[in-house]
Amino acid sequence: MSFWLMKSEPDAFGIDDLKRRGTEPWSGVRNYQARNFMRDRMRPGERAFLYHSSCEAPGIYGVLEIAGTAYPDPTQFDRKSPYHDKAATREQPRWFLVDVKFVRKLERPILLSELRAREQELHGLMLLRKGSRLSIQPVSAEHWDQILALE
DNA sequence: GCCAACGTTGGC
């Protein structure tokens, strides 16, 4: 059982959008490491933090659940999509996604600044590593519990 | 295979 952190920009797709939609394909990931996590490691039923980046108060805003195993991201085949990839074919898709399901919105966001302030306990958390920009990150079970306890 | 140039991410 693994835990995860998934980033989005709230202007594009935030926790309230997910709440409204219920389940949503996590499309548009174009980073191999993040893809590999979704394709090779994520299992249905696992949980992830929804982290909001590039906004006024970056932090964790909600919890979601991995709703299924990975499948090819359809936007890679769509010429009109900003995520179109002309090197991808249906026979050999390059990009994968999972569906994610809304679990809950946190009572209050757990801000990046708070996580930073607890760098000692959260030692090794990928989010706090300098220069770490990965949009999908594993979170250890221990860190998961520690972070939720801050709510 | 190296590496410079370029593009993107994301906090501040």
Added chain:
DNA sequence: GCCAACGTTGGC
């Protein structure tokens, strides 16, 4: 808007 860090591309 700035800039550090990282990933990708493409010439050689």
